[in-house]
Amino acid sequence: MNYYDQHLHTFLSFDSQEIFENYLLNNPAYFVATDHLDLHNPGNDFHDDIPDYDKLSQKLGELAANYPTTFLKGVEIGVVPGQEEQINDYLNQHPYDLKLLSIHQNGKFDYMDDVVLTKDKYNIAKMYFDQMAQVLDTFFDAQILTHFEYGLRRLDFTPQELEEHFEKELSLILKKVIQREMALEINAKSFGHYQNANLYRYVIPLYKSLGGKFFTLGSDAHQAADYQALFPEMAGLLKEFDINFLVAFQKNERFFTELP
């Protein structure tokens, strides 16, 4: 098996209009969209954003009849403490092959909102990492921790500042990721648009030193032009740390693949 993109969005997400067919122009052997599940989402007027499962099932049924691709069902789950039961109830009724865990918001604001610029950056980062650690203790139904630096994207942190102020928090988070046998995602938006490759250069060896072995690449594409974006560059980053394989998740199975 070749590695395939394990983080991308379609029109089933509140913030994407893309259609499956445009992604499929790349002729992938496996294809999985991971649309947003974010309850009480400040990024969308506090709506409960839940990808339409019936529409997804119907669409994948149609596509499977017309493409040689193997289609999987995926979802990117944003979790705010207190929402776990509702999310678990939903996931129990709606099975997925691939589940990403993300921290996007705290019930009041999204960590990418302008409001974070009006607050102390260390307080915001502490709040964000504490939420991530808490959710890793209370929500178990995910295979990959996405974009660990999402909550820092508006705040301008250096790797030195992370090491100095948040090594304890990050070590705790990474230990929980390892305990749960989850993978750490290298995210193309972090790497490219937000220029945070150096934050990964700090976190990857920290994760490795604690025993972490599982890595994934995700484009986080919201349009087909960004499918598998920056995969060679992100693979190059992993090679800097002698990491030679990636992990793909399909339900309870894990597949190891070479770096692209």
Ligand SMILES: [Zn+2]
């Ligand atoms: Zn996300």
Ligand SMILES: [Zn+2]
């Ligand atoms: Zn995403």
